[in-house]
Amino acid sequence: MKILITGAGGYLGQGLVLPFEGQGELRLMDVVDFPTPHEKVLGSVADLDTVQRATEGVDALVIAHMASRQAGAYETTALPYEVNVKGTANLFFAAVQHGIKKVALISSIGVVHYYQQRGEFLSRDLPLRGEGVYSQTKICQEIIAQQYHWEFGIGVAAIRPAYITDMDTARDKYGRQAEEANWQFVDRRDIGEIARRALLLPDLGFEIFWALSTPMAAKHADMEHTYRRLDWKPRYDFSNLKQDLS
Ligand SMILES: NC(=O)c1ccc[n+]([C@@H]2O[C@H](COP(=O)([O-])OP(=O)(O)OC[C@H]3O[C@@H](n4cnc5c(N)ncnc54)[C@H](O)[C@@H]3O)[C@@H](O)[C@H]2O)c1
Structure with a gap:
């Protein structure tokens, strides 16, 4: 299986790619x-010609790009919608043209931010309800993905991480060091393994997968589905850090 991973040079991308290595072409x-060391395409997902070139000869996609959170970028719509939403629409559009049947979309807990803030259990069937421009773009990504599933039968794993942190360094994408782990923590490599396993499912529909690494997570979100459906357990569970059990 040949897989295209977008946003591969980013914080998530650098770790997400690791479980895919040696498993096929990247x-x-x-x-x-x-x-x-892998084949590389440099260019914007917002440019359809570049996306058409990037998706040629590929069997599956992992969509993991996002407009960077440079100063003020998410205080207005222009860049986030251009990159996150149009970029995702371009990838699904090109997927149809190239006969690509499986996509892992890296979504976010932000799509149900409203319920998270209220301490509700994060099931897989909550209505999409976020807050702010970032959440809006992630919601749009899931809606586009679902539409392409319905219309063209593309199997989609919508993977929802919360707070991505590296277990080895206990640092997040901004370099902030964690003193203790809470239920929202997820390691980049665990997300990659979830994506890899989801893309191997022969009967992948449009499916939500919560992606969280600590044992406390199952109290807050439907991790059981991810565990069972993918025969997966977190490998990077942050047991090296003190745990915030709340
Ligand atoms: N970091 C977190 O805690 C977190 C939490 C939940 C979900 N996510 C999701 O994980 C994914 C990756 O986030 P991240 O934290 O690694 O961000 P990041 O900014 O570190 O990485 C994103 C990558 O996308 C690339 N990119 C930006 N514009 C692009 C374009 N036009 N075309 C192609 N690539 C482009 C960037 O150069 C960067 O390498 C996103 O979908 C994000 O919503 C992240």
């Missing part, structure tokens, strides 16, 4: 150059 895409 083509990695990003708008910013980054070192990799």
Whole structure:
């Protein structure tokens, strides 16, 4: 299986790619150059011609790009919608043209931010209800993905991480160091393994997969489905850190 991973040079991408290594061919895409031994496409997901080129000869996609959170980027709609929403629409559009049947979309807990804030259990069937421009773009991504599933039969794993942190360094994407782990923590490599297993499902529909690494997570979100459906357990469970059990 040949897989295209977008946003591959980013914080998530650098770790997500690891479980895929040695499992098939990889083509990695990003708008910013980054070192990799794998085939690379440099360009924007917002450019359909580039996306058409990037998706040619590929069997599955992992959509993991996002407009970077540079100063003020998410205080207005322009860049987040251009990259997150149009970029995702371009990838699904090209997927149909190239006969690609499986996509892992890296979504976010932000799509149900409203319920998370109220301490509700995060099942897989909550209505989409976020807050702010970032959430809006992630909601749009899931809606586009579901539409392409219904209309063209593309199997989609909508993977919802919460707070991505590296277990080895206990640092997040901004370099902030965690003193203790809470239920929202997820390691980049665990997300990659969830995506890899989901893409191997022969009967992948449009499916939500919560992606969280600590044992406390099952109290807050429907991790059981991810565990059972993918025969997966977190490998990077943050047991090296003190646990915030609330
Ligand atoms: N970091 C977290 O805690 C977190 C939590 C939940 C979900 N996510 C999701 O994980 C994914 C990756 O986030 P991240 O934290 O690694 O962000 P990041 O900014 O570190 O990585 C995103 C990558 O996308 C690339 N990119 C930006 N614009 C692009 C374009 N036009 N075309 C192609 N590539 C482009 C960037 O260069 C960057 O390498 C996103 O979908 C995000 O919503 C992240």
